[in-house]
Amino acid sequence: MGAALDAGYRHLDTAAAYGNEKEVGQALRASGIDRKDVVVETKIWISDYGTEETPRGIEKSRAKLGVDQIDLLLLHQPLPTDFDRTLAAYRALEDALSTGTVRAIGVSNFLPEHLSDLLEHTHVVPAVNQIEVHPYFQQRELEAMNARHGILTQAWSPIGGITSYGGGQRRSFDDPTLHEIATAHGATAAQVMLAWHLQQGRQVIPKSVHVERIQENLDALNLELTAEELARIDSLETGVRSGPEPASLTLAEHGRPIPEA
Ligand SMILES: NC(=O)c1ccc[n+]([C@@H]2O[C@H](COP(=O)([O-])OP(=O)(O)OC[C@H]3O[C@@H](n4cnc5c(N)ncnc54)[C@H](OP(=O)(O)O)[C@@H]3O)[C@@H](O)[C@H]2O)c1
Known part of the structure:
Protein backbone atom coordinates (compact mmCIF):
# COMPACT_ATOMS: atom_id res chain seq x y z
CA MET A 1 0.00 0.00 0.00
CA GLY A 2 2.88 2.33 0.84
CA ALA A 3 4.43 1.68 -2.59
CA ALA A 4 1.12 2.49 -4.30
CA LEU A 5 0.80 5.78 -2.40
CA ASP A 6 4.42 6.64 -3.25
CA ALA A 7 3.73 5.92 -6.93
CA GLY A 8 0.77 8.31 -6.91
CA TYR A 9 -2.29 6.15 -6.20
CA ARG A 10 -4.84 8.16 -4.22
CA HIS A 11 -7.75 5.74 -3.91
CA LEU A 12 -7.47 2.79 -1.51
CA ASP A 13 -10.00 -0.04 -1.65
CA THR A 14 -10.26 -2.33 1.36
CA ALA A 15 -12.99 -4.20 3.25
CA ALA A 16 -13.74 -5.38 6.77
CA ALA A 17 -13.69 -8.93 5.39
CA TYR A 18 -10.14 -8.55 4.00
CA GLY A 19 -8.77 -8.20 7.54
CA ASN A 20 -6.32 -5.46 6.47
CA GLU A 21 -8.03 -2.20 7.40
CA LYS A 22 -5.48 -1.55 10.18
CA GLU A 23 -2.57 -1.95 7.75
CA VAL A 24 -4.25 0.34 5.22
CA GLY A 25 -4.69 3.02 7.89
CA GLN A 26 -1.07 2.61 9.00
CA ALA A 27 0.22 2.92 5.42
CA LEU A 28 -1.88 6.04 4.91
CA ARG A 29 -0.47 7.73 8.03
CA ALA A 30 3.10 6.61 7.27
CA SER A 31 2.87 8.10 3.76
CA GLY A 32 2.58 11.62 5.16
CA ILE A 33 0.07 12.42 2.41
CA ASP A 34 -2.63 14.87 3.41
CA ARG A 35 -5.70 12.88 4.50
CA LYS A 36 -7.98 14.94 2.27
CA ASP A 37 -6.01 13.90 -0.82
CA VAL A 38 -6.74 10.18 -0.41
CA VAL A 39 -10.05 8.38 -0.94
CA VAL A 40 -10.44 5.59 1.60
CA GLU A 41 -13.03 3.03 0.57
CA THR A 42 -14.12 0.07 2.68
CA LYS A 43 -17.00 -2.41 2.89
CA ILE A 44 -19.25 -3.79 5.58
CA TRP A 45 -19.39 -7.60 5.65
CA ILE A 46 -22.76 -9.45 5.79
CA SER A 47 -22.29 -10.58 9.40
CA ASP A 48 -22.52 -6.90 10.34
CA TYR A 49 -25.77 -6.26 8.45
CA GLY A 50 -28.71 -5.09 10.59
CA THR A 51 -30.14 -2.08 12.39
CA GLU A 52 -27.85 -2.53 15.39
CA GLU A 53 -25.03 -4.49 13.76
CA THR A 54 -24.16 -2.08 10.91
CA PRO A 55 -23.49 1.03 13.04
CA ARG A 56 -21.15 -1.16 15.12
CA GLY A 57 -19.55 -2.46 11.92
CA ILE A 58 -18.94 1.10 10.75
CA GLU A 59 -17.30 1.98 14.07
CA LYS A 60 -15.04 -1.10 13.82
CA SER A 61 -13.92 -0.05 10.33
CA ARG A 62 -13.36 3.56 11.36
CA ALA A 63 -11.32 2.50 14.40
CA LYS A 64 -9.19 0.03 12.43
CA LEU A 65 -8.55 2.53 9.64
CA GLY A 66 -7.91 5.28 12.19
CA VAL A 67 -9.95 7.84 10.23
CA ASP A 68 -12.70 10.21 11.40
CA GLN A 69 -14.56 9.93 8.13
CA ILE A 70 -14.70 7.05 5.65
CA ASP A 71 -14.79 8.47 2.11
CA LEU A 72 -16.76 5.66 0.50
CA LEU A 73 -18.51 2.88 2.38
CA LEU A 74 -20.14 -0.06 0.59
CA LEU A 75 -22.25 -3.06 1.47
CA HIS A 76 -19.90 -5.85 0.36
CA GLN A 77 -22.61 -8.18 -0.95
CA PRO A 78 -26.37 -8.36 -1.24
CA LEU A 79 -27.90 -10.94 1.09
CA PRO A 80 -30.72 -12.19 -1.13
CA THR A 81 -31.93 -14.75 1.41
CA ASP A 82 -32.41 -11.96 3.98
CA PHE A 83 -32.88 -8.81 1.96
CA ASP A 84 -34.60 -7.02 4.86
CA ARG A 85 -31.29 -7.25 6.69
CA THR A 86 -29.52 -5.86 3.62
CA LEU A 87 -31.97 -2.93 3.60
CA ALA A 88 -31.45 -2.32 7.33
CA ALA A 89 -27.69 -2.25 6.70
CA TYR A 90 -28.07 0.23 3.85
CA ARG A 91 -30.30 2.47 6.00
CA ALA A 92 -27.51 2.52 8.59
CA LEU A 93 -25.17 3.67 5.81
CA GLU A 94 -27.68 6.42 4.95
CA ASP A 95 -27.66 7.48 8.63
CA ALA A 96 -23.86 7.53 8.67
CA LEU A 97 -23.96 9.70 5.55
CA SER A 98 -26.31 12.18 7.21
CA THR A 99 -24.12 12.47 10.32
CA GLY A 100 -20.92 12.85 8.25
CA THR A 101 -19.27 9.64 9.47
CA VAL A 102 -19.02 8.68 5.81
CA ARG A 103 -18.74 10.89 2.74
CA ALA A 104 -20.42 8.61 0.18
CA ILE A 105 -22.18 5.24 0.25
CA GLY A 106 -22.65 2.43 -2.21
CA VAL A 107 -22.90 -1.28 -2.82
CA SER A 108 -20.90 -4.14 -4.26
CA ASN A 109 -21.92 -7.24 -6.19
CA PHE A 110 -25.52 -6.06 -6.50
CA LEU A 111 -27.30 -7.61 -9.50
CA PRO A 112 -30.14 -5.73 -11.25
CA GLU A 113 -32.83 -7.29 -9.05
CA HIS A 114 -30.96 -6.31 -5.88
CA LEU A 115 -30.49 -2.75 -7.13
CA SER A 116 -34.19 -2.45 -8.03
CA ASP A 117 -35.20 -3.66 -4.59
CA LEU A 118 -32.76 -1.30 -2.89
CA LEU A 119 -33.81 1.73 -4.96
CA GLU A 120 -37.45 1.02 -4.20
CA HIS A 121 -37.00 0.81 -0.44
CA THR A 122 -34.28 3.34 0.42
CA HIS A 123 -33.63 7.04 -0.21
CA VAL A 124 -30.00 7.61 -1.23
CA VAL A 125 -28.98 6.27 -4.64
CA PRO A 126 -25.68 4.37 -4.23
CA ALA A 127 -22.70 6.35 -5.54
CA VAL A 128 -20.99 3.15 -6.66
CA ASN A 129 -21.69 -0.48 -7.51
CA GLN A 130 -18.39 -2.38 -7.31
CA ILE A 131 -18.70 -5.50 -9.48
CA GLU A 132 -16.59 -8.08 -11.29
CA VAL A 133 -15.71 -6.62 -14.70
CA HIS A 134 -12.85 -7.66 -16.99
CA PRO A 135 -12.72 -8.52 -20.69
CA TYR A 136 -14.02 -12.07 -20.09
CA PHE A 137 -17.00 -11.00 -17.93
CA GLN A 138 -18.40 -7.56 -18.64
CA GLN A 139 -21.90 -7.39 -17.08
CA ARG A 140 -23.09 -4.85 -19.69
CA GLU A 141 -26.74 -4.95 -18.65
CA LEU A 142 -25.83 -4.24 -15.04
CA GLU A 143 -23.40 -1.48 -16.08
CA ALA A 144 -26.19 0.11 -18.15
CA MET A 145 -28.58 -0.07 -15.20
CA ASN A 146 -25.94 1.51 -12.95
CA ALA A 147 -25.53 4.31 -15.51
CA ARG A 148 -29.28 4.90 -15.81
CA HIS A 149 -29.39 5.60 -12.08
CA GLY A 150 -26.20 7.66 -11.98
CA ILE A 151 -24.31 4.88 -10.17
CA LEU A 152 -20.61 4.60 -11.02
CA TYR A 165 -6.61 -17.56 -9.12
CA GLY A 166 -6.76 -21.29 -8.39
CA GLY A 167 -5.05 -22.17 -11.68
CA GLY A 168 -7.73 -20.60 -13.89
CA GLN A 169 -8.05 -22.24 -17.32
CA ARG A 170 -8.33 -19.03 -19.33
CA ARG A 171 -6.14 -16.30 -17.89
CA SER A 172 -6.77 -12.76 -19.12
CA PHE A 173 -3.01 -12.07 -18.97
CA ASP A 174 -2.37 -14.71 -21.68
CA ASP A 175 -5.06 -13.50 -24.08
CA PRO A 176 -3.68 -13.28 -27.68
CA THR A 177 -5.97 -10.36 -28.67
CA LEU A 178 -4.90 -8.32 -25.65
CA HIS A 179 -1.25 -9.09 -26.43
CA GLU A 180 -1.67 -8.06 -30.05
CA ILE A 181 -3.20 -4.73 -29.03
CA ALA A 182 -0.57 -4.28 -26.33
CA THR A 183 2.29 -4.90 -28.79
CA ALA A 184 0.87 -2.30 -31.19
CA HIS A 185 1.18 0.32 -28.41
CA GLY A 186 4.38 -0.90 -26.75
CA ALA A 187 2.22 -1.62 -23.69
CA THR A 188 1.24 -4.68 -21.64
CA ALA A 189 -1.98 -6.71 -21.54
CA ALA A 190 -2.73 -5.32 -18.06
CA GLN A 191 -2.37 -1.75 -19.33
CA VAL A 192 -4.64 -2.48 -22.29
CA MET A 193 -7.36 -3.81 -19.97
CA LEU A 194 -7.09 -0.77 -17.70
CA ALA A 195 -7.24 1.68 -20.62
CA TRP A 196 -10.30 -0.19 -21.97
CA HIS A 197 -12.13 0.31 -18.65
CA LEU A 198 -11.17 3.96 -18.30
CA GLN A 199 -12.14 4.87 -21.86
CA GLN A 200 -15.53 3.25 -21.27
CA GLY A 201 -16.14 5.22 -18.06
CA ARG A 202 -15.53 2.58 -15.41
CA GLN A 203 -13.44 3.11 -12.32
CA VAL A 204 -10.69 0.52 -11.71
CA ILE A 205 -9.00 -0.80 -8.58
CA PRO A 206 -6.13 -3.03 -9.79
CA LYS A 207 -4.07 -4.78 -7.13
CA SER A 208 -0.40 -5.77 -7.15
CA VAL A 209 2.21 -6.50 -4.50
CA HIS A 210 5.03 -5.71 -7.00
CA VAL A 211 6.37 -2.15 -7.21
CA GLU A 212 7.05 -2.38 -10.95
CA ARG A 213 3.51 -3.62 -11.69
CA ILE A 214 2.02 -0.94 -9.43
CA GLN A 215 3.81 1.63 -11.61
CA GLU A 216 2.95 -0.21 -14.84
CA ASN A 217 -0.75 -0.20 -13.95
CA LEU A 218 -0.67 3.52 -13.14
CA ASP A 219 1.04 4.24 -16.46
CA ALA A 220 -2.04 2.84 -18.25
CA LEU A 221 -3.42 6.36 -17.76
CA ASN A 222 -1.21 7.39 -20.70
CA LEU A 223 -2.52 4.73 -23.08
CA GLU A 224 -5.25 5.49 -25.60
CA LEU A 225 -6.93 2.70 -27.55
CA THR A 226 -8.78 3.11 -30.84
CA ALA A 227 -12.52 2.49 -31.17
CA GLU A 228 -11.72 -0.67 -33.12
CA GLU A 229 -9.43 -1.94 -30.35
CA LEU A 230 -12.09 -1.23 -27.72
CA ALA A 231 -14.60 -3.22 -29.82
CA ARG A 232 -12.17 -6.13 -30.15
CA ILE A 233 -11.82 -6.25 -26.36
CA ASP A 234 -15.62 -6.05 -25.98
CA SER A 235 -15.84 -9.17 -28.16
CA LEU A 236 -13.79 -11.22 -25.64
CA GLU A 237 -16.88 -11.60 -23.42
CA THR A 238 -17.39 -15.23 -22.35
CA GLY A 239 -20.43 -14.81 -20.12
CA VAL A 240 -18.59 -16.76 -17.42
CA ARG A 241 -18.39 -15.26 -13.93
CA SER A 242 -15.17 -16.19 -12.09
CA GLY A 243 -16.09 -14.79 -8.68
CA PRO A 244 -18.83 -16.05 -6.37
CA GLU A 245 -22.42 -15.95 -7.61
CA PRO A 246 -23.87 -12.96 -5.67
CA ALA A 247 -27.33 -14.51 -5.41
CA SER A 248 -26.00 -17.60 -3.62
CA LEU A 249 -24.54 -15.93 -0.54
CA THR A 250 -26.04 -16.83 2.86
CA LEU A 251 -25.37 -15.67 6.37
CA ALA A 252 -25.23 -19.26 7.59
CA GLU A 253 -22.48 -20.23 5.17
CA HIS A 254 -20.55 -16.98 4.72
CA GLY A 255 -21.31 -14.94 7.85
CA ARG A 256 -17.97 -15.22 9.62
CA PRO A 257 -17.67 -12.60 12.37
CA ILE A 258 -15.60 -9.45 11.87
CA PRO A 259 -13.26 -8.90 14.85
CA GLU A 260 -13.38 -5.78 17.01
CA ALA A 261 -10.78 -3.07 16.35
N1 LIG B 1 -16.09 -6.40 -4.02
C1 LIG B 1 -15.63 -7.61 -4.14
O1 LIG B 1 -16.33 -8.60 -3.91
C2 LIG B 1 -14.21 -7.81 -4.60
C3 LIG B 1 -13.76 -9.08 -5.00
C4 LIG B 1 -12.43 -9.20 -5.43
C5 LIG B 1 -11.59 -8.09 -5.45
N2 LIG B 1 -12.07 -6.88 -5.03
C6 LIG B 1 -11.20 -5.68 -5.04
O2 LIG B 1 -10.62 -5.55 -6.31
C7 LIG B 1 -9.20 -5.45 -6.20
C8 LIG B 1 -8.54 -6.04 -7.41
O3 LIG B 1 -9.06 -7.32 -7.70
P1 LIG B 1 -8.17 -8.64 -7.84
O4 LIG B 1 -7.01 -8.56 -6.94
O5 LIG B 1 -9.09 -9.79 -7.72
O6 LIG B 1 -7.73 -8.65 -9.36
P2 LIG B 1 -6.84 -7.75 -10.34
O7 LIG B 1 -6.48 -6.45 -9.74
O8 LIG B 1 -7.57 -7.78 -11.64
O9 LIG B 1 -5.55 -8.65 -10.53
C9 LIG B 1 -4.63 -8.88 -9.49
C10 LIG B 1 -3.72 -10.02 -9.92
O10 LIG B 1 -3.00 -9.63 -11.09
C11 LIG B 1 -1.61 -9.59 -10.82
N3 LIG B 1 -1.12 -8.36 -11.48
C12 LIG B 1 -1.29 -7.08 -11.06
N4 LIG B 1 -0.77 -6.21 -11.95
C13 LIG B 1 -0.24 -6.97 -12.95
C14 LIG B 1 0.44 -6.65 -14.14
N5 LIG B 1 0.68 -5.40 -14.49
N6 LIG B 1 0.84 -7.68 -14.94
C15 LIG B 1 0.59 -8.96 -14.60
N7 LIG B 1 -0.06 -9.32 -13.48
C16 LIG B 1 -0.47 -8.32 -12.66
C17 LIG B 1 -1.48 -9.56 -9.34
O11 LIG B 1 -0.32 -10.24 -8.93
P3 LIG B 1 0.80 -9.53 -8.00
O12 LIG B 1 0.09 -8.94 -6.81
O13 LIG B 1 1.68 -10.70 -7.66
O14 LIG B 1 1.46 -8.51 -8.85
C18 LIG B 1 -2.71 -10.35 -8.88
O15 LIG B 1 -2.47 -11.75 -8.99
C19 LIG B 1 -8.87 -6.16 -4.89
O16 LIG B 1 -7.67 -5.72 -4.36
C20 LIG B 1 -10.05 -5.75 -4.03
O17 LIG B 1 -9.80 -4.45 -3.50
C21 LIG B 1 -13.35 -6.72 -4.62
Missing part, protein backbone atom coordinates in the same frame (compact mmCIF):
# COMPACT_ATOMS: atom_id res chain seq x y z
CA THR A 153 -19.51 1.11 -12.05
CA GLN A 154 -16.32 0.25 -10.21
CA ALA A 155 -14.58 -2.78 -11.72
CA TRP A 156 -13.11 -5.30 -9.30
CA SER A 157 -10.56 -7.72 -10.75
CA PRO A 158 -10.27 -5.18 -13.57
CA ILE A 159 -7.31 -6.95 -15.17
CA GLY A 160 -8.90 -10.33 -14.63
CA GLY A 161 -6.86 -11.40 -11.62
CA ILE A 162 -9.81 -13.61 -10.66
CA THR A 163 -9.36 -15.56 -13.93
CA SER A 164 -5.89 -16.66 -12.73
Whole structure:
Protein backbone atom coordinates (compact mmCIF):
# COMPACT_ATOMS: atom_id res chain seq x y z
CA MET A 1 0.00 0.00 0.00
CA GLY A 2 2.88 2.33 0.84
CA ALA A 3 4.43 1.68 -2.59
CA ALA A 4 1.12 2.49 -4.30
CA LEU A 5 0.80 5.78 -2.40
CA ASP A 6 4.42 6.64 -3.25
CA ALA A 7 3.73 5.92 -6.93
CA GLY A 8 0.77 8.31 -6.91
CA TYR A 9 -2.29 6.15 -6.20
CA ARG A 10 -4.84 8.16 -4.22
CA HIS A 11 -7.75 5.74 -3.91
CA LEU A 12 -7.47 2.79 -1.51
CA ASP A 13 -10.00 -0.04 -1.65
CA THR A 14 -10.26 -2.33 1.36
CA ALA A 15 -12.99 -4.20 3.25
CA ALA A 16 -13.74 -5.38 6.77
CA ALA A 17 -13.69 -8.93 5.39
CA TYR A 18 -10.14 -8.55 4.00
CA GLY A 19 -8.77 -8.20 7.54
CA ASN A 20 -6.32 -5.46 6.47
CA GLU A 21 -8.03 -2.20 7.40
CA LYS A 22 -5.48 -1.55 10.18
CA GLU A 23 -2.57 -1.95 7.75
CA VAL A 24 -4.25 0.34 5.22
CA GLY A 25 -4.69 3.02 7.89
CA GLN A 26 -1.07 2.61 9.00
CA ALA A 27 0.22 2.92 5.42
CA LEU A 28 -1.88 6.04 4.91
CA ARG A 29 -0.47 7.73 8.03
CA ALA A 30 3.10 6.61 7.27
CA SER A 31 2.87 8.10 3.76
CA GLY A 32 2.58 11.62 5.16
CA ILE A 33 0.07 12.42 2.41
CA ASP A 34 -2.63 14.87 3.41
CA ARG A 35 -5.70 12.88 4.50
CA LYS A 36 -7.98 14.94 2.27
CA ASP A 37 -6.01 13.90 -0.82
CA VAL A 38 -6.74 10.18 -0.41
CA VAL A 39 -10.05 8.38 -0.94
CA VAL A 40 -10.44 5.59 1.60
CA GLU A 41 -13.03 3.03 0.57
CA THR A 42 -14.12 0.07 2.68
CA LYS A 43 -17.00 -2.41 2.89
CA ILE A 44 -19.25 -3.79 5.58
CA TRP A 45 -19.39 -7.60 5.65
CA ILE A 46 -22.76 -9.45 5.79
CA SER A 47 -22.29 -10.58 9.40
CA ASP A 48 -22.52 -6.90 10.34
CA TYR A 49 -25.77 -6.26 8.45
CA GLY A 50 -28.71 -5.09 10.59
CA THR A 51 -30.14 -2.08 12.39
CA GLU A 52 -27.85 -2.53 15.39
CA GLU A 53 -25.03 -4.49 13.76
CA THR A 54 -24.16 -2.08 10.91
CA PRO A 55 -23.49 1.03 13.04
CA ARG A 56 -21.15 -1.16 15.12
CA GLY A 57 -19.55 -2.46 11.92
CA ILE A 58 -18.94 1.10 10.75
CA GLU A 59 -17.30 1.98 14.07
CA LYS A 60 -15.04 -1.10 13.82
CA SER A 61 -13.92 -0.05 10.33
CA ARG A 62 -13.36 3.56 11.36
CA ALA A 63 -11.32 2.50 14.40
CA LYS A 64 -9.19 0.03 12.43
CA LEU A 65 -8.55 2.53 9.64
CA GLY A 66 -7.91 5.28 12.19
CA VAL A 67 -9.95 7.84 10.23
CA ASP A 68 -12.70 10.21 11.40
CA GLN A 69 -14.56 9.93 8.13
CA ILE A 70 -14.70 7.05 5.65
CA ASP A 71 -14.79 8.47 2.11
CA LEU A 72 -16.76 5.66 0.50
CA LEU A 73 -18.51 2.88 2.38
CA LEU A 74 -20.14 -0.06 0.59
CA LEU A 75 -22.25 -3.06 1.47
CA HIS A 76 -19.90 -5.85 0.36
CA GLN A 77 -22.61 -8.18 -0.95
CA PRO A 78 -26.37 -8.36 -1.24
CA LEU A 79 -27.90 -10.94 1.09
CA PRO A 80 -30.72 -12.19 -1.13
CA THR A 81 -31.93 -14.75 1.41
CA ASP A 82 -32.41 -11.96 3.98
CA PHE A 83 -32.88 -8.81 1.96
CA ASP A 84 -34.60 -7.02 4.86
CA ARG A 85 -31.29 -7.25 6.69
CA THR A 86 -29.52 -5.86 3.62
CA LEU A 87 -31.97 -2.93 3.60
CA ALA A 88 -31.45 -2.32 7.33
CA ALA A 89 -27.69 -2.25 6.70
CA TYR A 90 -28.07 0.23 3.85
CA ARG A 91 -30.30 2.47 6.00
CA ALA A 92 -27.51 2.52 8.59
CA LEU A 93 -25.17 3.67 5.81
CA GLU A 94 -27.68 6.42 4.95
CA ASP A 95 -27.66 7.48 8.63
CA ALA A 96 -23.86 7.53 8.67
CA LEU A 97 -23.96 9.70 5.55
CA SER A 98 -26.31 12.18 7.21
CA THR A 99 -24.12 12.47 10.32
CA GLY A 100 -20.92 12.85 8.25
CA THR A 101 -19.27 9.64 9.47
CA VAL A 102 -19.02 8.68 5.81
CA ARG A 103 -18.74 10.89 2.74
CA ALA A 104 -20.42 8.61 0.18
CA ILE A 105 -22.18 5.24 0.25
CA GLY A 106 -22.65 2.43 -2.21
CA VAL A 107 -22.90 -1.28 -2.82
CA SER A 108 -20.90 -4.14 -4.26
CA ASN A 109 -21.92 -7.24 -6.19
CA PHE A 110 -25.52 -6.06 -6.50
CA LEU A 111 -27.30 -7.61 -9.50
CA PRO A 112 -30.14 -5.73 -11.25
CA GLU A 113 -32.83 -7.29 -9.05
CA HIS A 114 -30.96 -6.31 -5.88
CA LEU A 115 -30.49 -2.75 -7.13
CA SER A 116 -34.19 -2.45 -8.03
CA ASP A 117 -35.20 -3.66 -4.59
CA LEU A 118 -32.76 -1.30 -2.89
CA LEU A 119 -33.81 1.73 -4.96
CA GLU A 120 -37.45 1.02 -4.20
CA HIS A 121 -37.00 0.81 -0.44
CA THR A 122 -34.28 3.34 0.42
CA HIS A 123 -33.63 7.04 -0.21
CA VAL A 124 -30.00 7.61 -1.23
CA VAL A 125 -28.98 6.27 -4.64
CA PRO A 126 -25.68 4.37 -4.23
CA ALA A 127 -22.70 6.35 -5.54
CA VAL A 128 -20.99 3.15 -6.66
CA ASN A 129 -21.69 -0.48 -7.51
CA GLN A 130 -18.39 -2.38 -7.31
CA ILE A 131 -18.70 -5.50 -9.48
CA GLU A 132 -16.59 -8.08 -11.29
CA VAL A 133 -15.71 -6.62 -14.70
CA HIS A 134 -12.85 -7.66 -16.99
CA PRO A 135 -12.72 -8.52 -20.69
CA TYR A 136 -14.02 -12.07 -20.09
CA PHE A 137 -17.00 -11.00 -17.93
CA GLN A 138 -18.40 -7.56 -18.64
CA GLN A 139 -21.90 -7.39 -17.08
CA ARG A 140 -23.09 -4.85 -19.69
CA GLU A 141 -26.74 -4.95 -18.65
CA LEU A 142 -25.83 -4.24 -15.04
CA GLU A 143 -23.40 -1.48 -16.08
CA ALA A 144 -26.19 0.11 -18.15
CA MET A 145 -28.58 -0.07 -15.20
CA ASN A 146 -25.94 1.51 -12.95
CA ALA A 147 -25.53 4.31 -15.51
CA ARG A 148 -29.28 4.90 -15.81
CA HIS A 149 -29.39 5.60 -12.08
CA GLY A 150 -26.20 7.66 -11.98
CA ILE A 151 -24.31 4.88 -10.17
CA LEU A 152 -20.61 4.60 -11.02
CA THR A 153 -19.51 1.11 -12.05
CA GLN A 154 -16.32 0.25 -10.21
CA ALA A 155 -14.58 -2.78 -11.72
CA TRP A 156 -13.11 -5.30 -9.30
CA SER A 157 -10.56 -7.72 -10.75
CA PRO A 158 -10.27 -5.18 -13.57
CA ILE A 159 -7.31 -6.95 -15.17
CA GLY A 160 -8.90 -10.33 -14.63
CA GLY A 161 -6.86 -11.40 -11.62
CA ILE A 162 -9.81 -13.61 -10.66
CA THR A 163 -9.36 -15.56 -13.93
CA SER A 164 -5.89 -16.66 -12.73
CA TYR A 165 -6.61 -17.56 -9.12
CA GLY A 166 -6.76 -21.29 -8.39
CA GLY A 167 -5.05 -22.17 -11.68
CA GLY A 168 -7.73 -20.60 -13.89
CA GLN A 169 -8.05 -22.24 -17.32
CA ARG A 170 -8.33 -19.03 -19.33
CA ARG A 171 -6.14 -16.30 -17.89
CA SER A 172 -6.77 -12.76 -19.12
CA PHE A 173 -3.01 -12.07 -18.97
CA ASP A 174 -2.37 -14.71 -21.68
CA ASP A 175 -5.06 -13.50 -24.08
CA PRO A 176 -3.68 -13.28 -27.68
CA THR A 177 -5.97 -10.36 -28.67
CA LEU A 178 -4.90 -8.32 -25.65
CA HIS A 179 -1.25 -9.09 -26.43
CA GLU A 180 -1.67 -8.06 -30.05
CA ILE A 181 -3.20 -4.73 -29.03
CA ALA A 182 -0.57 -4.28 -26.33
CA THR A 183 2.29 -4.90 -28.79
CA ALA A 184 0.87 -2.30 -31.19
CA HIS A 185 1.18 0.32 -28.41
CA GLY A 186 4.38 -0.90 -26.75
CA ALA A 187 2.22 -1.62 -23.69
CA THR A 188 1.24 -4.68 -21.64
CA ALA A 189 -1.98 -6.71 -21.54
CA ALA A 190 -2.73 -5.32 -18.06
CA GLN A 191 -2.37 -1.75 -19.33
CA VAL A 192 -4.64 -2.48 -22.29
CA MET A 193 -7.36 -3.81 -19.97
CA LEU A 194 -7.09 -0.77 -17.70
CA ALA A 195 -7.24 1.68 -20.62
CA TRP A 196 -10.30 -0.19 -21.97
CA HIS A 197 -12.13 0.31 -18.65
CA LEU A 198 -11.17 3.96 -18.30
CA GLN A 199 -12.14 4.87 -21.86
CA GLN A 200 -15.53 3.25 -21.27
CA GLY A 201 -16.14 5.22 -18.06
CA ARG A 202 -15.53 2.58 -15.41
CA GLN A 203 -13.44 3.11 -12.32
CA VAL A 204 -10.69 0.52 -11.71
CA ILE A 205 -9.00 -0.80 -8.58
CA PRO A 206 -6.13 -3.03 -9.79
CA LYS A 207 -4.07 -4.78 -7.13
CA SER A 208 -0.40 -5.77 -7.15
CA VAL A 209 2.21 -6.50 -4.50
CA HIS A 210 5.03 -5.71 -7.00
CA VAL A 211 6.37 -2.15 -7.21
CA GLU A 212 7.05 -2.38 -10.95
CA ARG A 213 3.51 -3.62 -11.69
CA ILE A 214 2.02 -0.94 -9.43
CA GLN A 215 3.81 1.63 -11.61
CA GLU A 216 2.95 -0.21 -14.84
CA ASN A 217 -0.75 -0.20 -13.95
CA LEU A 218 -0.67 3.52 -13.14
CA ASP A 219 1.04 4.24 -16.46
CA ALA A 220 -2.04 2.84 -18.25
CA LEU A 221 -3.42 6.36 -17.76
CA ASN A 222 -1.21 7.39 -20.70
CA LEU A 223 -2.52 4.73 -23.08
CA GLU A 224 -5.25 5.49 -25.60
CA LEU A 225 -6.93 2.70 -27.55
CA THR A 226 -8.78 3.11 -30.84
CA ALA A 227 -12.52 2.49 -31.17
CA GLU A 228 -11.72 -0.67 -33.12
CA GLU A 229 -9.43 -1.94 -30.35
CA LEU A 230 -12.09 -1.23 -27.72
CA ALA A 231 -14.60 -3.22 -29.82
CA ARG A 232 -12.17 -6.13 -30.15
CA ILE A 233 -11.82 -6.25 -26.36
CA ASP A 234 -15.62 -6.05 -25.98
CA SER A 235 -15.84 -9.17 -28.16
CA LEU A 236 -13.79 -11.22 -25.64
CA GLU A 237 -16.88 -11.60 -23.42
CA THR A 238 -17.39 -15.23 -22.35
CA GLY A 239 -20.43 -14.81 -20.12
CA VAL A 240 -18.59 -16.76 -17.42
CA ARG A 241 -18.39 -15.26 -13.93
CA SER A 242 -15.17 -16.19 -12.09
CA GLY A 243 -16.09 -14.79 -8.68
CA PRO A 244 -18.83 -16.05 -6.37
CA GLU A 245 -22.42 -15.95 -7.61
CA PRO A 246 -23.87 -12.96 -5.67
CA ALA A 247 -27.33 -14.51 -5.41
CA SER A 248 -26.00 -17.60 -3.62
CA LEU A 249 -24.54 -15.93 -0.54
CA THR A 250 -26.04 -16.83 2.86
CA LEU A 251 -25.37 -15.67 6.37
CA ALA A 252 -25.23 -19.26 7.59
CA GLU A 253 -22.48 -20.23 5.17
CA HIS A 254 -20.55 -16.98 4.72
CA GLY A 255 -21.31 -14.94 7.85
CA ARG A 256 -17.97 -15.22 9.62
CA PRO A 257 -17.67 -12.60 12.37
CA ILE A 258 -15.60 -9.45 11.87
CA PRO A 259 -13.26 -8.90 14.85
CA GLU A 260 -13.38 -5.78 17.01
CA ALA A 261 -10.78 -3.07 16.35
N1 LIG B 1 -16.09 -6.40 -4.02
C1 LIG B 1 -15.63 -7.61 -4.14
O1 LIG B 1 -16.33 -8.60 -3.91
C2 LIG B 1 -14.21 -7.81 -4.60
C3 LIG B 1 -13.76 -9.08 -5.00
C4 LIG B 1 -12.43 -9.20 -5.43
C5 LIG B 1 -11.59 -8.09 -5.45
N2 LIG B 1 -12.07 -6.88 -5.03
C6 LIG B 1 -11.20 -5.68 -5.04
O2 LIG B 1 -10.62 -5.55 -6.31
C7 LIG B 1 -9.20 -5.45 -6.20
C8 LIG B 1 -8.54 -6.04 -7.41
O3 LIG B 1 -9.06 -7.32 -7.70
P1 LIG B 1 -8.17 -8.64 -7.84
O4 LIG B 1 -7.01 -8.56 -6.94
O5 LIG B 1 -9.09 -9.79 -7.72
O6 LIG B 1 -7.73 -8.65 -9.36
P2 LIG B 1 -6.84 -7.75 -10.34
O7 LIG B 1 -6.48 -6.45 -9.74
O8 LIG B 1 -7.57 -7.78 -11.64
O9 LIG B 1 -5.55 -8.65 -10.53
C9 LIG B 1 -4.63 -8.88 -9.49
C10 LIG B 1 -3.72 -10.02 -9.92
O10 LIG B 1 -3.00 -9.63 -11.09
C11 LIG B 1 -1.61 -9.59 -10.82
N3 LIG B 1 -1.12 -8.36 -11.48
C12 LIG B 1 -1.29 -7.08 -11.06
N4 LIG B 1 -0.77 -6.21 -11.95
C13 LIG B 1 -0.24 -6.97 -12.95
C14 LIG B 1 0.44 -6.65 -14.14
N5 LIG B 1 0.68 -5.40 -14.49
N6 LIG B 1 0.84 -7.68 -14.94
C15 LIG B 1 0.59 -8.96 -14.60
N7 LIG B 1 -0.06 -9.32 -13.48
C16 LIG B 1 -0.47 -8.32 -12.66
C17 LIG B 1 -1.48 -9.56 -9.34
O11 LIG B 1 -0.32 -10.24 -8.93
P3 LIG B 1 0.80 -9.53 -8.00
O12 LIG B 1 0.09 -8.94 -6.81
O13 LIG B 1 1.68 -10.70 -7.66
O14 LIG B 1 1.46 -8.51 -8.85
C18 LIG B 1 -2.71 -10.35 -8.88
O15 LIG B 1 -2.47 -11.75 -8.99
C19 LIG B 1 -8.87 -6.16 -4.89
O16 LIG B 1 -7.67 -5.72 -4.36
C20 LIG B 1 -10.05 -5.75 -4.03
O17 LIG B 1 -9.80 -4.45 -3.50
C21 LIG B 1 -13.35 -6.72 -4.62
